[in-house]
Amino acid sequence: MEQKKLFQIIGLSLVLSSIFLTILSLVFGFSLSQQRMEYYKSEDIHFEKFSVTMRDGIDIKGLVYVDEDLEEKSDNSVPSVLFIFGVNSRKEKDFDKVYQLVNLGYAVFTVELRGHGESGGLSGFIGKEPDDMVEVLDYIEENYDFANSTHFGLYAFSFGGGVATVLQAIDDRIHASVIYHPLSSIDKFHSIVPFQNLIGHTPAINDVLEIEDGYKACDEKNTENLLLIHGKEDKVITYKHSVGLYEQLDEDEERDDIELELREGLDHGPNENDEDSLKYSIVWFEHFFHDSSININNRDEEIKDINLREVEYPSSSLPFDLIFIASILMFAGLFILVLPSQMWSLTDSFKSDFELIIGRHVEANGEYKNMLLWRSVFYLIPALIGGIIFGLFNPSYFYGYFLTIPLITIGLMLFIKSSEYENFKDEWKMWFENSMKKTLLSSLIIIIPVLLFVTIHNYIAIITINEPIPFFSSTALVYLLIGFSVLFADLMLIRGWKLKHSLFLIGLRSLTLLIFFLFVPIPEFPFFGEGYLVHVLIISLIGVVLWIGILATKLMKLVIKSEFSSLLIVLLPLVVFLTDRFFRLI
Structure with missing residues (x-):
């Protein structure tokens, strides 16, 4: 068999294999979507997406989870918790935490900060985000009659924790907050990563060093009912951030509503995923929203009574793995089909x-x-x-x-x-005459598989409540x-x-x-x-x-x-x- 014919057969086989795997990826994606919808139904969880248009026109995307019976209430009686995640995180993150709170009778609102995921715009690096979250709370108050919009809970992590420290200081509707390893001091962050001249001025940031962070925004009068949780081995944001903020808010250590939980042996990620840290959070929220007899100053004893429910949330990476492989096969197939006859010089x-x-x-x-x-x-x-x-x-x-x-x-x-x-x-x-056609053809060989991957990946992510790119x-x-x-x-x-x-x-x-x-x-x-x-x-x-x-x-x-x-x-x-x-x- 001549070389050109052999290349055509191999290339065509790879393209057809790619199409087959793409279809298979969609089939498994639809299956996972159905499993998750059935799971929400079996757990009596109502969920929906929401979008809030900010003062500058960008949209902040979010999800709400609430028990189906509580969703029908219209008396603003359901305790509601706003989740603000860390840098690079998405609104679909940490369903295990969401699940525990929903089963305890909370409505949970998760959001993506500007410049993250499906939310629009560029990150303001804490400069714009607290005001964004004020507008999100306004939206919840106006559109969800079940939510207790005068006493919100705030559950935040890392970069989102930096946003949360400012938010709870400027919005009186925040009643109780649990914040993991907050980026509360931009100056301390810059002492580790000198960030300012790498980025400079952007459409969303005028001067990083002038941004109001938690240290500047928080004081003893505007901050209450705050639990800080920080791993002592945290190398991303050192625990000294939280120690400094805690000492600023409770210098004489006389307040019972400002607490710092330092977790021995835990780094940044392990602290967020630690079950005891989650239990400390639940103890804190339960005290302020459901049972004031819970002793928040003796949390080590109180967490012994917290039993986390097992989360059997359907999960599979197979649809995404298949479309990834399909895209590689599409590239290889197009490469072999086109290049031998047009460009390949061996x-x-x-x-x-x-x-x-x-x-x-x-x-x-x-x-x-x-x-x-x-x-x-x-x-x-x-x-x-x-x-x-x-x-x-x-x-x-x-x-x-x-x-x-x-x-x-x-x-x-x-x-x-x-x-x-x-x-x-x-x-x-010479460039134009010798390279233009070759450049167009070879560029298409690369662009088509990438667009295939992103398009199918994002479609599956949307229908399965996962993270689109x-x-x-x-x-x-x-x-x-x-x-x-x-x-x-x-x-x-x-x-x-x-x-x-x-x-x-x-x-x-x-x-x-x-x-x-x-x-x-x-x-x-x-x-x-x-x-x-x-x-x-x-x-x-x-x-x-x-x-x-x-x-x-x-x-x-x-x-x-x-x-x-x-x-x-x-x-x-x-x-x-x-x-x-x-x-x-x-």
């Missing part, structure tokens, strides 16, 4: 292409040396100008160094031709722009260079960082070690990593025949991962 041209990539054909004459010089100079100029501008107006590495400066660099590099061409127009013409957002576009601009600027710099001269990139990239650093400094990273030598070493390491990335991109071009698509094959899946796992700041 014969004589492979050697010539490799020699082209390493620059063996390039003659190191005077014109070549001038190209090296001028490109190097114009590679540094944007860092100098950009450093001055961003140092004055927006000290941001994301928007400045990793986005704006590379885009300007690309523009400049386009006009400095490679030595083998008469002028830059001839070089542009917020891929279709402005942040995803910014991530792509940053990735393309940084790498493409370097590709444009070293195009037509001999491989040995491309090593200059390590020094040039490090030098641009140092230039930008003069105008937009970053404080020392304590976990990397002290001293500016550490900065220099990190900067040099970035240069090495980017050079390796550029070399890998050029080698991938041997198969894909398009540098743009070589970048896309890495960046697009990476952006899917980033939008799924990280909240949106830029």
